[in-house]
Amino acid sequence: MFSLEKYKDYSNEIVDMMLNEAEKMAVDLIVPTYDVGDKEGCTFEAGKVTIPACFHDAYKKFCEAGWVCAHRDPEVGGQGAPVSVYAACFEYFNSANFAFVMYPGLTQGAAGLIENRGTEEQKNKYMYKMYAGEWAGTMCLTEPGAGTDVGALRTVAKKLPDGTYSISGTKSFISCGDHDLTPNIIHPVLARIEGDPPGTGGISIFIVPKYKVNDDGSLGELNDISTGSIEHKMGIKGSSTCTLNFGENGKCIGELLGKEREGIKIMFLLMNEARLDVGLQGLGHATAAYEHALQYARERIQSAPIWEMKNPKAKAVPIFEHPDIRRTLLWMKSYVEGIRAMNYFAAFCIDMSQAAEKEADRKKWHGLVELLTPVCKAFSSDRALEVCSYAIDVYGGYGYCSEYPIEQYMRDCKIASIYEGTNAVQALDLVGRKLGMNKGRNVLNLFGEITSTIKKVYEIDDLKEYNSHLQEALNAVGDLTRQFDTWGKGAGFLLPLLNARPYLMILGDLIVGWLLMQGAQIATEKLNVIYREADVEGSKAGQRSLARENADVAFYQGKIASAKYFAVNVLPTLEGRCKTIKISDRLPIEMLAESFSS
Numbered sequence: 019m020f021s022l023e024k025y026k027d028y029s030n031e032i033v034d035m036m037l038n039e040a041e042k043m044a045v046d047l048i049v050p051t052y053d054v055g056d057k058e059g060c061t062f063e064a065g066k067v068t069i070p071a072c073f074h075d076a077y078k079k080f081c082e083a084g085w086v087c088a089h090r091d092p093e094v095g096g097q098g099a100p101v102s103v104y105a106a107c108f109e110y111f112n113s114a115n116f117a118f119v120m121y122p123g124l125t126q127g128a129a130g131l132i133e134n135r136g137t138e139e140q141k142n143k144y145m146y147k148m149y150a151g152e153w154a155g156t157m158c159l160t161e162p163g164a165g166t167d168v169g170a171l172r173t174v175a176k177k178l179p180d181g182t183y184s185i186s187g188t189k190s191f192i193s194c195g196d197h198d199l200t201p202n203i204i205h206p207v208l209a210r211i212e213g214d215p216p217g218t219g220g221i222s223i224f225i226v227p228k229y230k231v232n233d234d235g236s237l238g239e240l241n242d243i244s245t246g247s248i249e250h251k252m253g254i255k256g257s258s259t260c261t262l263n264f265g266e267n268g269k270c271i272g273e274l275l276g277k278e279r280e281g282i283k284i285m286f287l288l289m290n291e292a293r294l295d296v297g298l299q300g301l302g303h304a305t306a307a308y309e310h311a312l313q314y315a316r317e318r319i320q321s322a323p324i325w326e327m328k329n330p331k332a333k334a335v336p337i338f339e340h341p342d343i344r345r346t347l348l349w350m351k352s353y354v355e356g357i358r359a360m361n362y363f364a365a366f367c368i369d370m371s372q373a374a375e376k377e378a379d380r381k382k383w384h385g386l387v388e389l390l391t392p393v394c395k396a397f398s399s400d401r402a403l404e405v406c407s408y409a410i411d412v413y414g415g416y417g418y419c420s421e422y423p424i425e426q427y428m429r430d431c432k433i434a435s436i437y438e439g440t441n442a443v444q445a446l447d448l449v450g451r452k453l454g455m456n457k458g459r460n461v462l463n464l465f466g467e468i469t470s471t472i473k474k475v476y477e478i479d480d481l482k483e484y485n486s487h488l489q490e491a492l493n494a495v496g497d498l499t500r501q502f503d504t505w506g507k508g509a510g511f512l513l514p515l516l517n518a519r520p521y522l523m524i525l526g527d528l529i530v531g532w533l534l535m536q537g538a539q540i541a542t543e544k545l546n547v548i549y550r551e552a553d554v555e556g557s558k559a560g561q562r563s564l565a566r567e568n569a570d571v572a573f574y575q576g577k578i579a580s581a582k583y584f585a586v587n588v589l590p591t592l593e594g595r596c597k598t599i600k601i602s603d604r605l606p607i608e609m610l611a612e613s614f615s616s
């Protein structure tokens with residue numbers, strides 16, 4: 019990738035350096051805000067929102083280090099970093115404290131909208147300050163009567179003689195909607211201009227600042243926006259979630275962003291990245307929960323080993339030694355590495371869709387981004403929650419208590435399946451739109467990538483048996499995908515929608531199985547070189563003892579173990595899960611509503 023013009027200033031060394039910096043910032047600055055931010059939470063008094071005090075210093079340093087928009091172009095204040103590198107760095111930040119990351123995250127997202135569709139004047143007025151973190155940003159879509167159904171929104175924009183708009187309406191659940199972190203907050207607000215048609219096609223988007231901005235860039239008077247309340251939530255308590263009332267006194271002024279009635283189109287410009295961010299959020303929680311569980315399992319002494327059960331004098335061992343704990347940890351490790359690979363691959367596809375030299379290649383990569391986006395968002399968040407839940411199991415009763423960080427990971431993680439479009443909506447997007455997009459070529463390209471890995475791995479004896487599970491899983495999913503296409507065109511059109519969520523999880527598992535296998539193939543190549551140099555090529559015992567003293571060897575062996583475990587324990591379930599869908603059971607849609615009561 020670094021040979022491409024767009025990323026010619028990047029190299030493995032620079033990426034390593036960025037990752038080290040990100041890790042340092044996450045550990046030294048953001049981790050200390052995790053527990054405190056959760057306990058302190060946000061408060062709402064006399065119309066003002068206060069966020070955890072410890073966020074302020076961390077935010078200042080985070081912005082000074084240029085992290086808010088590191089992946090944006092240098093001309094707008096970024097570092098031009100590949101999105102895939104930015105994603106890897108953000109895994110550290112998200113693991114450290116996602117509630118904190120939401121403030122700069124939403125800010126760069128909102129600024130990105132202005133960069134994409136704003137006028138030069140709007141960029142000068144808002145964007146640069148936002149990318150620098152000086153002012154914050156939000157995303158204002160949801161209303162009390164318009165959640166999933168964004169088209170039902172009731173916020174109104176009335177054109178004024180000077181070309182600005184008077185905005186009035188209520189937005190609910192607005193993350194970071196108000197706070198005391200920055201002197202101004204810029205809200206991109208979806209609203210319907212008076213007289214425009216109903217539905218999503220009639221929606222426009224407006225830049226609505228908390229404080230109006232004077233021509234010289236200084237802060238003007240307070241705009242007519244008030245915070246009605248903040249939500250009291252299960253998790254991400256350090257992130258303020260606000261009800262915002264726009265124009266209660268008829269004096270809320272907004273500027274049109276882009277053209278009239280293009281609001282949804284403009285919002286969707288950034289949707290792929292925003293949804294990938296939520297996938298990365300899930301990854302961050304899963305990574306942190308797994309790492310904690312692994313460490314705890316090595317330290318917690320409980321029960322003698324099963325093979326000593328008849329020996330009353332047998333000593334208790336670390337729980338890591340018990341087979342069920344080992345199985346649980348390997349399940350978690352496989353999914354953490356798999357979700358990571360999936361999200362990094364999607365980010366890599368974004369990079370290639372922007373930087374590949376040939377237009378046909380850019381189109382192919384963009385098609386993969388479109389296809390993978392709902393899977394990254396929904397699969398990662400759902401599986402991450404399972405990883406967090408298993409982490410609690412590893413801790414036993416202590417995992418359920420707030421003395422340890424695990425229960426917070428699970429609480430913080432849950433929201434990822436809900437916002438940015440619920441996971442059900444992601445599945446509908448996948449099945450209803452993305453599979454058929456580009457005449458089905460995107461999903462065929464994905465299957466083509468999987469097939470090419472299978473061909474490469476075919477040469478590796480140690481992985482042959484596992485590779486055959488990947489091939490069988492691919493056959494089953496390919497078959498079901500064709501069946502969806504047939505159903506979609508006929509009387510069975512409800513069946514793909516009914517099964518959209520299980521299908522998304524099946525496709526996600528296939529992608530994870532594929533990417534883990536790809537990792538195992540690379541790890542095998544690396545290990546072969548190391549084994550040859552250490553003269554342990556034919557000796558399993560030699561290879562095991564080498565892993566004890568060489569961290570790289572242990573790491574690569576671990577990669578192969580994850581791929582093998584997943585290939586044997588998850589991939590064979592795909593055929594059965596596909597079969598379940600193909601039986602085409604319609605009960606949930608045919609049952610009488612009255613019969614649902616239990």
Ligand SMILES: Cc1cc2nc3c(=O)[nH]c(=O)nc-3n(C[C@H](O)[C@H](O)[C@H](O)COP(=O)(O)OP(=O)(O)OC[C@H]3O[C@@H](n4cnc5c(N)ncnc54)[C@H](O)[C@@H]3O)c2cc1C
Nearest residue numbers: 157158159160165166191192193259436437438439440442
């Ligand atoms: C902590 C938090 C932060 C948030 N931050 C923001 C933010 O910054 N900006 C913002 O604009 N919004 C934000 N939201 C709102 C969030 O995006 C919505 O909650 C979400 O889109 C779902 O809308 P809803 O809550 O109204 O649920 P509903 O739309 O009422 O959905 C309820 C259930 O019905 C299902 N459902 C609805 N329609 C369909 C359908 N057509 N087919 C199948 N299933 C369907 C949903 O999947 C869900 O399971 C946030 C929410 C929370 C809780």
